[in-house]
Amino acid sequence: MSERAQKPHADEVESEAESETRTEPEGESHVEPVETGADAVVAALKNAGVETLFGVQGGAIMPVYDALYSETDMNHITMAHEQGAAHAADAYGIVTGDPGVCMATSGPGATNLVTGLADANMDSDPVIALTGQVPTNFVGNDAFQETDTIGVTSPITKHNIFSDSPHDVGDDVGTAWALAKEGRQGPTLVDLPKDTTQNETDAEPGEPTTPDTYNPPEEADAGIVEAAAECLAEADRPVILAGGGVIKGEASDELRAFAMEYEIPVITTMPAIGAFPEEHDLSLEWAGMHGTGYANMAITMTDAMFAIGTRFDDRLTGGVDSFAPDAEVIHCDIDAAEISKNVEADYPLLGDAAAVIEQMDAAMPGAPDVAEWREQCDEWKEQYPMEYDMPEDRPLKPQYIVEQFDEATPDGDTIVTTGVGQHQMWACQYWMFSEPRTWVSSHGLGTMGYGLPSAIGAKIAAPDKEVVCFDGDGSFLMTSQELSVAVRENLDITVVVLNNEAVGMVRQWQDGFYEGRRMASEYPWIPQFDKLAEAYGARGWRLEDYDNVEETIEEAIEYDGPSVVDVIIDPAENVYPMVPSGGDNGLFALNEDHLEEI
Incomplete structure (x- = not known):
């Protein structure tokens, strides 16, 4: 090797040093030209x-x-x-x-x-x-x-x-x-x-824009808004049904202000969880197949429904013919295809959720007289509370685990993700949500395996927030390989596997509607997920009784990195309330015996 090859010439060193000092002006980033x-x-x-x-x-x-x-x-x-x-x-x-x-x-x-x-x-x-x-x-x-x-x-x-x-x-x-x-x-x-x-090109792309022909609506027809506002103001039993479009349309603040000003009870769909604080007196939480009894009763008895950003899917409505049978329906949506698709709208409001709520507020002739109606809603809350038995001689109750994680994490500042199944229902039934964009789940498609990869996406989107993923053993098995990503990226997420050694929701339906024929819904063997987590390089815990629940939860949350808590829950536990598929929202089952009577 020549001396020149071993040691740069002094002129070259000077040239390299000058090159290194030629930096972009502070506050500006170097933009590479487009070549391909x-x-x-x-x-x-x-x-x-x-x-x-x-x-x-x-x-x-x-x-x-x-x-x-x-x-x-x-x-x-x-x-x-x-x-x-x-x-x-x-x-x-x-x-x-x-x-x-x-x-x-x-x-x-x-x-x-x-x-x-x-x-x-x-x-x-x-x-x-x-x-x-x-x-x-x-x-x-x-x-x-x-x-x-x-x-x-x-x-x-x-x-x-x-x-x-x-x-x-x-x-x-x-x-x-x-x-x-x-x-x-x-x-x-x-x-x-x-x-x-x-291939080569020097065509620099412009700012992202929609085609000239794409013009989503902003404000709804003023005449229909005025008529809808009058209907809502004159109602005896009004409700607001907030759908996922409230959150998508950044309309949570407008929803809260409107509901509180006119003291109208608020029901959400599952995708809208967090759009309205569930601890608020006006909240009836979420409605539908496994929604609260009081939300489903209010939907059944309302005489005026202001529905915002919802597509009225079958898991919400049950049988369309029995859904809100006495209600005049005010339906706001940004997509014209959704209005009157499933539920006929008496007052179709095509527009942006936030803008239409503000239109309705401006058009309201006064507040409805809701004192008796709110008393009735409070009575339903007392009559159908979200309670569960917790005998000490039975395995861990999943509802209790969800509540304990909720208590151990920051209020309103924790993101919850889930897979799909019983664990998903328990998570949204027993976690109290107060802020939008903190509930991340698969709704319409019902995708098992969604929980862990969505927790990764959520944590990267909001690195300063606590992220807790509730998964089922069946759901976790579908995408558990993504733990390798969480470990590699050192993501501080906590995965809680509510483990009943079954595809629990399928097993529940087989017991309820197929005379207990449990075909392909139970696992004769599954891995120990805490040990699987350790093999990936995450931390693992296993919970089998009540003795060390709080301590284990605290350790898992405080661990700086991905952790998995394998919680062995009562395999006989089912999700209630339950409206049978296509059923009447007001005829919900509170237990297995009640389901047989419907």
């Missing part, structure tokens, strides 16, 4: 203010990942499975209100996103998916890892784009991001052929 379609994709994400991406690398998406290599303003979280990436992005969008971003390669990478996109679509959650695709000249030839991603995802996305030009791809990504966020939120997808992202 992949650069344009990254530039579009930066224009949108994206800071975090969730994904899994692969061949067809590799050019975009390569463009991210030197990017310092965005943090990429490599997930264990693409479904986990979609759920994490979904939760990120729920907590922040801005679209979460997930990435995957073509073929199986894209199809593995499908469950998460379908979930986001059902719940109107803002997500943008970027999927790799085979080069355009290979499309349709059954190339390696080719799938018609646009065809597969068209029914489950708000909008998707096959981006076949490197000059347009940046703006395509910006459009997808804007559409995911504006109006009725939802998932969008951009399919990125490899030649689109590899």
Whole structure:
């Protein structure tokens, strides 16, 4: 080796030193010029203010990942499975209100996103998916890892784009991001052929904007608002039914002010949990199949319902014919397709939730006389309390575990995520929510396995908040590999597995409606989840009795990193109240015997 090769020349050292001191002015970041379609994709994400991406690398998406290599303003979280990436992005969008971003390669990478996109679509959650695709000249030839991603995802996305030009791809990504966020939120997808992202372009993408033809409504028709306000003011038994659109539309403050000014009882749907503080006297909590008895009674007896941002799904309504049978329905929604789709609206208010609530407030001729009605609602609270027996000779009660975690964490400042099943119901029944964007769950699609990856997304979205994930043993088994991500990223999340060695909700339905034939719902063997957690590098605890519940919960929450508490609960415990599928909300069962009588 020559001396020159071993030691830089003095002139070179001086040149390098000068180069190192030539920094960008303070407060400004260096913007790399767009040279390829992949650069344009990254530039579009930066224009949108994206800071975090969730994904899994692969061949067809590799050019975009390569463009991210030197990017310092965005943090990429490599997930264990693409479904986990979609759920994490979904939760990120729920907590922040801005679209979460997930990435995957073509073929199986894209199809593995499908469950998460379908979930986001059902719940109107803002997500943008970027999927790799085979080069355009290979499309349709059954190339390696080719799938018609646009065809597969068209029914489950708000909008998707096959981006076949490197000059347009940046703006395509910006459009997808804007559409995911504006109006009725939802998932969008951009399919990125490899030649689109590899080919040269100098086309800088603009700011993310929706198409000129996309004009979501703002304020509702003034005449209908005036008539609706008069109806509500003259009602004897009014209720406000707040749906997930209240939170999506950043209308929680307006909802609270309106309800408190006119002293109208508030019921939420499951997606709207946290939109109104559940400890407030006006709160009847949430209604539907496993909602509170007092919420379902109020829905059954109301004579005027102001429904905001809800699609009246079957888990809320039960039988549509018996839903709020005496009520005049005022339905506010930003999506015209939802109004009178399931429940006929007497006063259709097409518009933004916050704007329409303010319109209603301005139009109210006075407050309704609700003194007797509120007394009746309070009587129902006393008649159908959310109580449970806790005999010492029985295994741990899941309701008690949820309550203890609630007591041990900061009020209103803890995010709860769940999988789907009995544990999900217990979590939203026995945790008292007071703030929006603190309840993160799968509602319309009912996706088991949602809990852990969504906890990852939620924690990254809100690193200063406590995140507790309630999962079931069946749900946890579906995505437990994402623990590797939580450990790698050192995320301080607490996973509580309410373990009854069964797919509990299926088992409950088999007992209630299939004469106890428990086919494929019970596990003859499952792993010890505390030990599984330790194998991943997380901390694990196991709870089997009441003696050390509080101590274990405190240790798990205080542990700085991912922890799993395997809670062995009473396998016979079921979720009540319960309205049988398609049933009358006012005819809810409080126990097994009552269910048989309905």
